[in-house]
Amino acid sequence: LMISETRGELINNVSAAEAFLATYNAEASQVSNRYAEASWTYNTNITEYNQEIMLKERLAADKFSQEAAWNASGYNLTVMDATMRRQFVKIMDIGTAAQTNETKLIHLGQIESEMETIYSTAKACLAPEKCLPLDPDLTRIFTTSRDYDQLIAAWKGWRDATGPKLKNLYTEFVTLSNEAVRNLGHADLGAYWRSRYDTPEFEADVQALFDQLRPLYEHLHAHARRRLKTIYGKDKFPSSGHIPAHLLGNMWAQQWSSLVDEFVPYKGKPSLDVTPEMVHQNYTAEKIFHTADNFFQSLGMIPMPEPFWNKSMLKKPTDGRDVVCHASAWDFSNGIDFRIKQCTDITQQHLETAHHEMGHIEYYLQYKDQPLVFQKGANPGFHEAVGDVIALSVQTPEHMKSIGLLHSVSNDTETDINFLMSMALQKIAFLPFGFLIDQWRWRVFSGDTKPEQYNEHWWNLRCRYQGVSAPVERSASDFDPGAKFHIPANTPYIRYFVSFVIQFQFHKALCDKSGYIGPLHRCDIYNSTEAGTALSEMLKLGSSKPWTDEMQNLTGQAKMDAQPLMDYFKPLLEYLRKENGNDYGWDPICPDLTPTSSGRNHGSKVSSPLTTLLIS
Ligand SMILES: CC(=O)N[C@@H](CC(=O)O)C(=O)NC[C@H](CC1(C(=O)N[C@@H](Cc2ccc(O)cc2)C(=O)O)CCCC1)C(=O)O
Numbered sequence: 001l002m003i004s005e006t007r008g009e010l011i012n013n014v015s016a017a018e019a020f021l022a023t024y025n026a027e028a029s030q031v032s033n034r035y036a037e038a039s040w041t042y043n044t045n046i047t048e049y050n051q052e053i054m055l056k057e058r059l060a061a062d063k064f065s066q067e068a069a070w071n072a073s074g075y076n077l078t079v080m081d082a083t084m085r086r087q088f089v090k091i092m093d094i095g096t097a098a099q100t101n102e103t104k105l106i107h108l109g110q111i112e113s114e115m116e117t118i119y120s121t122a123k124a125c126l127a128p129e130k131c132l133p134l135d136p137d138l139t140r141i142f143t144t145s146r147d148y149d150q151l152i153a154a155w156k157g158w159r160d161a162t163g164p165k166l167k168n169l170y171t172e173f174v175t176l177s178n179e180a181v182r183n184l185g186h187a188d189l190g191a192y193w194r195s196r197y198d199t200p201e202f203e204a205d206v207q208a209l210f211d212q213l214r215p216l217y218e219h220l221h222a223h224a225r226r227r228l229k230t231i232y233g234k235d236k237f238p239s240s241g242h243i244p245a246h247l248l249g250n251m252w253a254q255q256w257s258s259l260v261d262e263f264v265p266y267k268g269k270p271s272l273d274v275t276p277e278m279v280h281q282n283y284t285a286e287k288i289f290h291t292a293d294n295f296f297q298s299l300g301m302i303p304m305p306e307p308f309w310n311k312s313m314l315k316k317p318t319d320g321r322d323v324v325c326h327a328s329a330w331d332f333s334n335g336i337d338f339r340i341k342q343c344t345d346i347t348q349q350h351l352e353t354a355h356h357e358m359g360h361i362e363y364y365l366q367y368k369d370q371p372l373v374f375q376k377g378a379n380p381g382f383h384e385a386v387g388d389v390i391a392l393s394v395q396t397p398e399h400m401k402s403i404g405l406l407h408s409v410s411n412d413t414e415t416d417i418n419f420l421m422s423m424a425l426q427k428i429a430f431l432p433f434g435f436l437i438d439q440w441r442w443r444v445f446s447g448d449t450k451p452e453q454y455n456e457h458w459w460n461l462r463c464r465y466q467g468v469s470a471p472v473e474r475s476a477s478d479f480d481p482g483a484k485f486h487i488p489a490n491t492p493y494i495r496y497f498v499s500f501v502i503q504f505q506f507h508k509a510l511c512d513k514s515g516y517i518g519p520l521h522r523c524d525i526y527n528s529t530e531a532g533t534a535l536s537e538m539l540k541l542g543s544s545k546p547w548t549d550e551m552q553n554l555t556g557q558a559k560m561d562a563q564p565l566m567d568y569f570k571p572l573l574e575y576l577r578k579e580n581g582n583d584y585g586w587d588p589i590c591p592d593l594t595p596t597s598s599g600r601n602h603g604s605k606v607s608s609p610l611t612t613l614l615i616s
């Protein structure tokens, strides 16, 4: 442990420990605020100067953490109550700030911000003079284009503009991060990240959840593949059963909502995509965020405070500044300043993202009076679930009609199945992607995956779990994980898989508390202060209690459970099982892309899921 044993008697005096915590909270809030401001300035105006200032503030914050951890280790934890002990333990768990060599500490910060800069300023050159950024240009190509070759150019162009520039930086980042957290006794950075879930069997739990949800995904995948073959022609699909990764309406094939009109089972029904109506009604970014704020207020929850509206960045700047467009929510640790940064487009997907980001802000507001170390989600998945739970109500046809974005809502079975399909393209499609990112990263951190295997292991997981394949040849000099924000930005990802499961548990609990009777997928808790009170009570706790206690209080059980998600989508799964029969699943091995192979891709017969499970 970094905290060496060479020190005198431990302090046994509880009031001295309380005084230490009071001082820590005041000072740590200041340090967090300074770092958040510098980080915000850099994220909303990427310049060398702003990067330098941010890195100076990061170093100061790391040094503050080191000193606070050292001082905290001088207190005898056995004489404290559970809450005080919990605070001391969290003050000492300082992550990569535990790097005692200052040169390496500075270097780690430089590498992390260099990777984020490369990603955020990257442009894909589809033609020599035509280089496009991800937001909004490449994203728009994936949501609107159905041109196979144009999609390949955007898909390959983005990966060429990011991966190769990041691969070596990432290798260095892994080495330095592992070295730092080992000072705290963690095996590697992955072990440190998993420790935030406080349950030793966390890895097994998420694997079990994924295995339970695979049939749902495999049936949706089969439906998508069948529909895509009618659009692009059967010959564009490998005989292994995979879907080429650039055809699913998203740069990473992680959510397929852009294809809702092509994928809905019953095409004659009114479209469920409210984007055209938002544009028709001249929606602005502000209106999108006021719509979200209104929902939280309808539940009796805390409205967005004045500084939110004055200091957020809700649109991509038009003055030529480089910004990190990837949406994010910010807590300035002073109880009054909370912001969102989003390059908002007027689309349904951005309406959902606005609710997601505002869910973070609501959590910040609810726990702002907790001791600083408790101003966190009960676990990272909780933080990701808040906004999505609200969005589950907002997206119902009833709610969309009530805010004037849908005109006709009929309750016939076809409309119901179409609606469930639109939700599945957002929630079920995501599951293997949400699962596999950190499966890949945990093995990289543990050393099981070597740098020369980065891309091969990435595609093994993409082919096996997501059933997508690379549309063009990949090599070890590519670094396709680097084409996804959270890898260069070093943001853990299993939190989203956890969130996509528990948000349905929370949704069910809140619907019950609101007195709603009926199918879970049509529940809208709008205006229910009973639901709002129950949710607020959980959010106020922050990370002051184990997440299992908080889950128990709200939902009546203390574990992650995929049953509410399965219940929500039950009618759709029945429809898909009937439609697919036995024609679903794919070969867990990636199709052979080498140009020498005959036109059609090899790969064994499309396996049944059983084979997949046996091979995995
Ligand atoms: C200062 C800071 O970093 N703050 C944290 C919040 C905190 O930790 O306090 C933060 O703002 N993180 C940014 C991140 C942004 C988004 C994201 O990255 N989403 C995932 C997966 C996904 C996709 C669809 C969906 O409905 C839900 C999740 C992706 O896009 O792949 C982009 C769109 C939505 C959320 C976020 O908000 O989680």
Ligand SMILES: [Zn+2]
Residues within 6 Å of the ligand: 356, 357, 360, 383, 384
């Ligand atoms: Zn989030």
